[in-house]
Each structure stands twice: as C-alpha cells, then as structure tokens.
Amino acid sequence: MEMFYVTNNTASAVAIADIPVVDYVALYNDLKERMNDPRYHVGHYFATEVENGLRFYMILLDDQTGEVLITSFVPDYYAEGLASLTAVHQQFHPFEREIFELYGVPFDNHPWLKPLRFSHDRRDKTSTMDSYPFYVIEGEELHEVNVGPIHAGIIEPGAFRFICDGEQVLHLEIALGYQHRGVESEMIRNGNRLRQTLIAESIAGDTAVGHTTAYAELVEKLAGKDIGDDLKRERLVAIELERIAMHLADTGALATDIGFQLYQVACEALRTVTINTTQAWCGNRFGKSLIRPLGSNFPLTEAKIETIRTNMADVRRRYNEVREDILEAQTLLARFEQCGLVSKDEMQRIGGVGQVARASGLKRDLRATHPSGFYAEEFSHEPILRTDGDVMSRLATRMDEVLQSIDYIHQVLANYKPSTTIEAPDYDASLMPEALSFSLVEGWRGEICHVALTDKEGAIAKYKVKDPSVHNWLGLAIAVRSEGISDFPINNKSFNLSYCGHDL
C-alpha cells in the first residue's frame, strides 16, 4: 500500500476513503528519513474522534514538486504509545502537543510535551493557564523576568518568561492560550456558512482576507466549482493589499520601538491610505466582508479600480523614499543588524514559514511552491529572500515585499475591466460528502492551512485551522537567545506573530 495520497493545492477535495490508513511505525520510519530533506515540511497534523478511537491525519508539503501528501493512521496508542516525531524533527512539536492536550495521547520521548493553548475541550482540566510548566534553570546568578499576559501596549495577551544572566537572555518561553475562543468548535456549531465565513474573518483580524480566502477555497474545493479568473484576480488584489498594509504597519512599529519617529509617522499615514483603500472597496478597513465563498458582494467597479491604482502608486513612491532612507540610517542599522539571528538551518528545523523564514534564506512561499487562485494562473511569483536572518533582514524582506505586492496589483489590474462573470456568494452549495478538503494560502505572515472533514450529508463535521504563527512562535524564542533583553521588543515586532490565530 502507498504511504500517501498525492494531490496538490488546486485539485478538488479528497474522498476520505481514498486516504490510506497506514501503520504508524512505518510512517514514523518514512518521515524520520524523508523530513531530513528540506523540500518537505508538515502543513498540518491532527487527530479526530472516530467510532472506536482516534484517526490521525497528516498533510505534508513538497516544496520542490508542489505536491501535497496526505496520510492517516488509526493506532492503538494506549497499547503501544506513539514514538514522538518531534524527537527527531522538531517541526512537529506544536501538532503533537495539540494532540496530547486534546486527547491525552502520550508521545514517547517528546522533548517538550506541554499544553499548547489550554483549549476548553482539553482532556486534563486540572491543567490551567496558571499551572503552565515553565522551564526553570537553577543558578544564583540568574533571574527570571515575567511579562504578561497583559502587555504594555494595546496588544493581545500572552505570557513571556525570560531567564536572564544579567542583561542577557538565556532562554525565553512563551505560554499562549489566553486568547482561546473556541474557533474550531464554533466553526461546526451549525451549518450556517455565512457564520463560518465570519468566524474565518475573526481567526486573526489582521489576516481577515488571508484566513477567509483559505475558508473560501476549502469550501470551493468541496463544492467542486471553479470561481473563474476574474474573482481569482480580485482576491489576489485583496490579499496583496492586506500584505502591504501589515508590512507597512510593521515597518512603522519597528521604527517606533527605536524611537525613530519620522519613519513611524510616515508608515502610519501610508497604512491609513492602504486600509482606507480596502474600506473604499468593501466598507471595512480590514477587508472583512470582501471574501465570500463562490462569489463576491464587491466586484470591482471602474472607479474602485482607479482608486486602488492611484493610491497604490502614491504609496509605492512614498514608501520607497522611506525604504531608501532606512537602508542608510546608521542608528537604525546599528540596532537591527546582527540582532535576533535565526539561521536557515534553525528555521528549517522548527518548520518556520512566511516572510520571517524567507528572511533567513528559507524559501517558504506558497505563492511560488503551492499556488492556488490567480497565483496558479499565468502568474509567476519569485519569493524575496534574505540570508542574514536578523531583525534587519526581516524588515528588509518586508520592505521589498511591499513594493513587489504593489507591482503585482498594478500588473493584474492593468487593462482589467469590471467583471461580468463574478457571481454573488453562495452559502448553500452542496458539498462533497465524506471528504477531506484543505486549503493553503500565503497570508502576510506566511502559510495558512485550513482542513475540513465532511460527514455523510456533506456538512462540515471537523474544522482545523493553522495560522503561520503556530510554526513561528518558537522562532521568536530562539531569536532572542543571547541578545540583551532590551532588544526583545524589536525582535518581537520583527516577527509580529498572532496570538488569537495561534490560540483559536
């Protein structure tokens, strides 16, 4: 029997019956070897309750061929226990931790089998936010700094514990879960797909377009319908606008943290122009209401196309002035260069994704490796890479991506006339029964992966969400090791990870 069902990111949903059920030991041995090759990484890995136990599903991505490998297994884990994949390939750690937290599955030799988010349906209710087992190092010269869950700014909560030797950080551990709202269980509370769409918009409000695109593509695969080039094109514009807006916000935020007010205010104003452009398109500055399954309520009009073009040309010109000045600003470079290093190998090891991975030279970009939507049409995307893996690289990647995204918008809107083919959204299309559908979307933070399983009637019975932050939080913890604790804020901003997207 084959180990995997092989598909890709544009194929339709997969019949559950077609997904192999393999022997865990065989899979473990396969992955132990296979994952040494950097072309592979884990996209999702979760368990779900079946008649007499749990069935585990795993989705692997092959960056070289664009293939997506799906497999499953139904172990008698109480009898045998499961050998931990994390012990050999650390990128599996959040997934095994989640399965452990939800179902009590013990993973033998997992080096860090701690709760992931204290979800309401966790198995061990005596394990609470307050009892998070922080790592401890004994030593008379060491001290701990505890930050959170409430932070100094207007920002989401999370608990950070630093172990420091003087000013130097030896270790940072990040305990999350404060933002847990029950996204995945609310997704299947009832079959109202407008409600599901709005939940997708709220997974991470700063990635409303990204996550809702993932939801919409997943549903469209289950419906077995092609949405047409025009809608794909408009969705590309929407998600690139979101990327531009957030990269502008982060450029400004990094400047704020070193007291560089000129760049801060310039970027604030440019972000305002960008999100107001989205607002002029759909009525919401974050693009909520813009992405809908199988259609759109806001097909672009002549006037809106013109607004987007004009505003983006203006943002490009002004942002480029900021960018050029940043590249020469010694006081900024002195803080950002060689600070918060994460090597390419390290990124690869932890399964890092998105622009922070690209800043370390790791080419993880679904728009290039696993394109869907308009990226899979006659469109070629070349990811922007840096090799230093420091705060400056993460900023520089962002800066170049802003310009690239604006160019993409101009490219796809050149000669574009208001569409006559875009339909109204459809919340009632019938979905393929007993199927697995996944979507992979490159949001501004990186790889978003949603997975759904449908029941006999074609209703979504299981919904799993992965925000790129799930992979990348560990990257931040690694970046600050051996840095001064006062450099934590710039490192944090250079990652800008999602709490709610992680906690769900």
Add this chain to the structure above:
Amino acid sequence: MIFGKFKILHSHGWQYIPNLDNVTLTEEFRGFPLLTVTDDKSDIERAAAICPTKAITTSPLTLDMGKCLFCGECQRCAPKNIRFTNEHRLAATRREDLVVMAGQTKPCFTKDAVRPEIAKYFGQTLQLREVSAGGDASVEMELNATGNVNFDFGRYGVGFTASPRHADGLVLTGPISANMAEALDICYNSIAEPKILVVCGSEAISGGLYADSPAIDRTFLDKYHVDLWLPGAPTHPLCFIDGITKLRK
C-alpha cells in the same frame, strides 16, 4: 542622508484630520442601519435566519448593533427593510440603546445615563488601559490608530497607558476568553476609583460569534457598570473618538 529625510517629510505633508467631528466616511462603510417595516415579511425573515449572530428580530423589527458584525448580508436579503448608512457615530451609554427600532433615524446616545463625575474628573485628560480578552487584533489595531498621525486623539488629552495604576479607566475588547477572565478582573480592580469602563467592539458587547462558546466567560460584565458601548467589527477609530468625546463633555 538628511536630504532623504526632507523628501519623506515633504511627501508626508500634513496628515492630521483638523476636525474630527467633521468626517464623513466612504459610502461603502456600514454604520448605523435604517429599518423599515414592510407588509411582506419574507425577506426580513430570511435575513434574520441567516444573520450569524441573531442580531435581528422581525416582530417588532429591530437590529441589535451590539450583536451585529456589519457584514451587510441582511441588507442584501432584505434591501427594503434594512439599509446601512455610513454614520459611524454609534456610541451608546446604555446597552439597550444599541437596539435599533424601525423608523429610528439616528443612533441613541442617552446623555442622562453618563455619570456626572466623568466630565468633572476626566474632562481635561483621560488615560486608558486596554485589555484584549479574545479580541481578534483588528479592534486593537483600530484603538492604536486613534493615537496615530491621522487621528491624533492625544491632542484632546486622551491616550492609552501601560499600567492600570496610571489609568482612569479600562477599554475591553474581545468576547472575554475564559483564559483571560481572571487577568481582566485583576487589571480592572487595579485601577483606582473614580474610573470608567468602555466596551469596544460587537464581540466584546455581546460575545458576537462566540456568544455561546464554552471557551468564553462573560461574568465580568455582570459585575461592573459599563459607561460606554462601542459597536463595530472592528469599532472604527472615529466611533471610539466620538463616543469618548461625548462621554467627557
């Protein structure tokens, strides 16, 4: 190098909005809804059925802005019954004032419900501590934006502060995740009296999409008096600015 900075400044120009009371948002913005009763109830019944937060009642016809996420879908189902205007001044001092009735032409801000000491103590300056308890980051970013170079709410003495000990009140965002409930309570109780409580965003006001989720714990709102309710998903910065301004007058 210095030339580059002049170039940035020159392109930047003047960004602040001179009169914050005088802004009209884009036509597409969905703010205060106008409701009209029709004999044929089929459209509005469909709208009420699809509304993901059950914000609409059909008899009598009402729309609860504290539950509404302003997705606009109900207007598409029942265009004769519901029309969202671009009015962003949605603040209310009483929870019930967020329930819009048929024929109502503007939002209802009940000045009588404002505690008199608010203007007395916070009319000059007001420093707030924000707590996100399951907020999705969009409301939080909009609150940050109130102090940015465009809105610059700081010019009226209003800002956000890190320590609750320095704060005159708390701004709550998010449906209140159970995992944050205790930290929220501790933070609120760390703020010295007199203080205000502002609930920002429809998810905070009603729980929104998560109202029935077992992962949230809204007992905080049963315990304390709320001075200002600000709907939206997220609340627009100008809605926040308008509400706080009215509260302090």
